[in-house]
Amino acid sequence: MAKHAYVAYRLTVSRNRQPEDALDVGNVDGKGSDLLALFHGFLRDVSTSALRDNRYERYLNVSNLAATGRTVRFEAHHGRFGTTGQLVDTLSGVTTHEFDEDESPVSVTRNILASPSSGRWAIFLAERYGGRGAASMVLSQFKRAFRRRFDSADLLVKHEGLMDSDAWEKFIESAEMTALEIKRFGLSSDRSHPMAEKTVGKIVTQVKPNWGEKKFPRRLRDAIIDGDVRAQELVGMPALDADEVEAVLEDGNQQRRLLIGQAAVPILAYPIAEDRDERPADAQVYAAMEEKVSEVNGKLGLKLPYDWKAGQWSDEALSVKLDAIRDS
Structure with a gap:
């Protein structure tokens, strides 16, 4: 910020x-x-x-x-x-x-x-x-x-x-993707566990750039935002419709989270x-x-x-x- x-x-x-x-x-x-x-x-x-x-x-x-x-x-x-x-x-x-x-x-x-x-x-x-x-x-x-x-x-x-869609477009032009978060909601997959039927949880998988790098390649960032590549594919997870994927974007002045597939424009500073x-x-x-x-x-x-x-x-x-x- x-x-x-x-x-x-x-x-x-x-x-x-x-x-x-x-x-x-x-x-x-x-x-x-x-x-x-x-x-x-x-x-x-x-x-x-x-x-x-x-x-x-x-x-x-x-x-x-x-x-x-x-x-x-x-x-x-x-x-x-x-x-x-x-x-x-x-x-x-x-x-x-x-x-x-x-x-x-x-x-x-x-x-x-x-x-x-x-x-x-x-x-x-x-x-x-x-x-x-x-x-x-x-x-x-x-x-x-x-x-x-x-x-x-x-x-x-x-x-x-x-x-402000114009301000958001300017932010997108300069912002780099520094992380991805995949959120999955639902029952525990471990059906053998005695609490499985009663457990509703959230699994969060965070994807970071390679060691020593601070951002993802620009082409990958664009493919994620445009929906051409699904974040789950990067970690070998099957993509579910109920998953939420957030891209963490930074332009040097602020950090904003973009929910992939969401129509609303994030609030900018x-x-x-x-x-x-x-x-x-x-x-x-x-x-x-x-x-x-x-x-x-x-x-x-x-x-x-x-x-x-x-x-x-x-x-x-x-x-x-x-x-x-x-x-x-």
């Missing part, structure tokens, strides 16, 4: 049990409730009082919250608690701090939500620094708060990784800077994210207006509330 990168998610609103019928994100309930303003209200509540997720022992706070045009920007302070430990200077070996179960080493990441005033989906872009980001906690807690607010209307928010560079400034991070939003807007029909980055919010929009759910 690239050290300086971001990921992108697609957000939709639908009625429970009708996930395919996406509602207008600018008017989710037919009464003028705007997903963007609700998201801002949720973040404003968290910025006033940080969230402790006791179930998963996660912490979230928000700072530098800014709303302009059809966007909301913010910094997420996130970490985990629930264990004791020490912070050590790895150069000197000196312990610089000891922390207890209520303390958390916190990372700060930059994030953007862009949402049209009339459209079927919004885009959330979340920085990942050193492979870590706050997207999971931000989105899961926002969805909880949204569901409680619109429980009577049976509305819910759904998020999924942005499927988009590098912002080289790993050896210093951490990018806010301007560089937000510029990279906004460039992706503009690209998606034109290519995937996000339906943002031409001036989506500009414009002040009204006092009414800024005052929309959505209280986070705080566990006792």
Whole structure:
């Protein structure tokens, strides 16, 4: 995973049990409730009082919250608690701090939500620094708060990784296959074993390149991905229809697993800077994210207006509330 990168998610609103019928994100309930303003209200509540997720022992706070045009920007302070430990200077070996179960080493990441005033989906872009980001906690807690607010209307928010086929094609062009995994599910083949009839297991066979090599030949990689060669043939296994085969692909910035034969495109991370560079400034991070939003807007029909980055919010929009759910 690239050290300086971001990921992108697609957000939709639908009625429970009708996930395919996406509602207008600018008017989710037919009464003028705007997903963007609700998201801002949720973040404003968290910025006033940080969230402790006791179930998963996660912490979230928000700072530098800014709303302009059809966007909301913010910094997420996130970490985990629930264990004791020490912070050590790895150069000197000196312990610089000891922390207890209520303390958390916190990372700060930059994030953007862009949402049209009339459209079927919004885009959330979340920085990942050193492979870590706050997207999971931000989105899961926002969805909880949204569901409680619109429980009577049976509305819910759904998020999924942005499927960018062009970005995936660029990844495929440069990525090398570094491993294969063959997964087989079912009853034990050892029928003589007394537990065989009750044992449902998973057998995972991993295929690696030859000793001293880090990747498979390109021709073999292409044949596996295209389905011309079955991975089971490489290890002398009979191929079964129920088998799952995953190819592990790496391009130097990230590692992704491709389930052979699956139509869905894996979620990609988009590098912002080289790993050896210093951490990018806010301007560089937000510029990279906004460039992706503009690209998606034109290519995937996000339906943002031409001036989506500009414009002040009204006092009414800024005052929309959505209280986070705080566990006792």
